[in-house]
Amino acid sequence: MTITPDTARTAPAPKGTGSLVASDGARYARIWGVGGYRPERVVPNSELVERIDSSDEWIRERSGIVSRRYAAAEETVVDMSEAATRQALEAAGINASQLGAIVIATVTHPYQTPAAAPILANRLGVTCAAFDISAACAGYCHGISLANDMIRGGSAEYVLVVGVEKLSDFTDWDDRGTAFIFGDGAGAAVIGPSDTPGIGPTIWGSDGAQWQAIMQREPWTDYRRPQVGEGPFDKTVQPRNWPAIGMAGQSVFRWAVWGMAPVAQQAIDKAGISIDDLDAFIPHQANMRIIDAMIKQLKLPADIPVARDIAETANTSAASIPLATERMLRQKEIPSGGLALQIGFGAGLVYAAQVVVIP
Ligand code: UT7
16 A cells, blocks of 8 residues: 555644543442333234134143233323322332333334333433443343343443333234234333442353344335435325234244354353252243243253243233333242343344343
């Protein structure tokens, strides 16, 4: 390469000798409290089967789903987040004013911008950092990892992580592969400082080659929008197709069954424990058969409680793990202070797993 006069220019000398102050956080972090919100309306399989030529029996057998909850028409992702958050704050015994950051994991907040998190912050009367993340059914476990790092790195003392979905807004009632799968709800966790490790190393990753396996079928831009030089936006024009979420069920099923048990095993190994040390297994609630296959592959001892929230909650994507955790704690199935293995996986395809101390 020829050295031009421009690149050869000598860099200016540094201005001062002072060193930057780096943030310094807590030694460790743990989950302090969880909360959950399940919308009032219970929707049994029988309400959905006619349009997709299915049956209650088929849905139960193939997915384990018996019923799901749907949010009311006017009920939003932020409303559900707020309900779950208030419970989580109470369980953690802290005030919203102590939060240093709010992270909402969701793929169904129906606004490209602003994010749901600052609206939730405003509802809680706080002005801390607030942003959303998009990691689909793995969103909550991504959020737990971020919260752990933020607390240990000193960016926040307490972090709120919410997993929330209103999937009923993005469900195609005529799609046999998805119409019965999804549900609505919110789960929240408050993460704070700890003297001992409360969140093990996260094993996470992506398989973007399969990005089409679960996806919003139409981009938002398929709404008719004015081109440069055209007149104002025509608000009467409807989108060509509602951007419902579609899924190549069998491919995702295979990926989850064969790919996710090794990820879960790595999370156990990296946490420095063995499978017998677990007090709970809380996988993403995607399909009861996937849960059973993972139990088998992990050789999970029979006496370890497993989340089977899918039966009555269906697949609530980012909300499924915190919702299942909240139920298991409430029903006293799992011990406070015990160890839970949690793993989320979904659209992207993306995944994240870690062992956590049960609040
Ligand atoms: O949350 C993110 C991650 N998501 C997942 O992990 C979901 C993974 N996928 C699944 O859970 C499953 O693929 C489904 C539950 C969605 C579907 O179950 P499946 O066992 O994979 O069904 P399939 O698509 O292989 O279909 C099996 C049979 C077919 O009939 P034939 O060809 O064997 O005669 C389908 O036509 O079942 C039929 N079928 C249905 N029958 C009644 C497909 N959908 C339905 C339906 N009702 N809704």
